[in-house]
Amino acid sequence: MTMPAQGVKTGIAPxxxxxxxxxxxVYRRRELACGEVARCVRCDAILARHHSLSVNAILALVVTAMIAxxxxxxxxxxxxxxxxxxxxTTLWGCIVMMWREHAQVVAVLAAATLFFFPIVKMVLLGWVSLYARSGRRAPGFRWAMVTLYRIGPWTMSEVFVLGALVAIVKAHMYFDxxxxxxxxxxxxxxxIITAFSSIDVRRLWDVTEETPA
Known part of the structure; x- marks a missing residue:
């Protein structure tokens, strides 16, 4: 079990x-074995996961996700x-229809969670991963990492797919x-997005170095 470090002040951790x-x-870091997860002994939050994916594999996953x-x-x-x-109809056709039917709040939420948040996440992750291949931090790295952390819970394509499948089954009773x-x-x-959720993007801080000014 990972033990708390004694006498360490909270701040920018080495x-x-x-x-x-x-x-x-605060905990002393150690290498995690395959499948191992480090958890906080105080609040049981996840500190880190073992990842077998390299930066190149993450970048390839991002490209595949963007094509899909x-x-x-x-x-x-x-x-x-x-x-x-x-x-x-397409997704945007559904969103436009909801907007015209005076369901603007639902239309905006659908557009944000199904289009804008996912594409921002993929673009930012691809941007930082592209530079991380050579061990460098991309321009705007800190902002990109904070944004990736903030929008992570708001990419809801999996919820949309499950909802669409349920709707298709129910609509089959009335339509072809x-x-x-x-x-x-x-x-x-x-x-692919489910695979993204298992990737701890914070490790990119460890595999990259600040570019000298």
Whole structure:
């Protein structure tokens, strides 16, 4: 078990220390074995996880996610048929429809959590990972890392996919429902974003160095 360090003041920790972000308890850092998770003994928060993914693998994951994201937003999600009439729409088509039907709050939340937050997360993670390949910190590294931490819980593509599947099953009782490529692209994106959630981006602080001015 990781034991708290004695006599260490809270502040900017050297690379040999962990600081719990919830209760500020300080721990001496050690290498984690495969699958091991370091937790705070005071509040049980996660301090760090073992990661087998290299920076190159993270960058490749980001590129794959961006390809799936583009496909998910340009392809129709589902086609509804009734009495020979077929109607299909994309995610943005649904958002525009909600806006026109006076559901502006829902439309804004959907646009933010399903489009803007995910794309900002992918762009920033790709930006810092691209420089981290050579052990350098990207311009705006600190701001990017703080933003990645803040928007992490707000990327909800997996919630959208599960909700869409439930809606498709229920709509099948009244319409002819044909799943389109967009929903499958979102399914792939959901799996990739789930993989993102297991990546502790804070390790990029350890594998990079400040670029001299």
């Amino acid at each position: 690379p040999t220390l962990w600081i719990c972000e919830h209760c500020d308890t 994201f583009i496909q998910a937003n340009i392809w129709p999600i589902v086609t509804l048929g009734l009495n020979g009439t077929l109607i299909s 429902v044909i799943p389109n490529p967009g929903i499958f692209a979102y399914g792939v994106l959901m799996l």
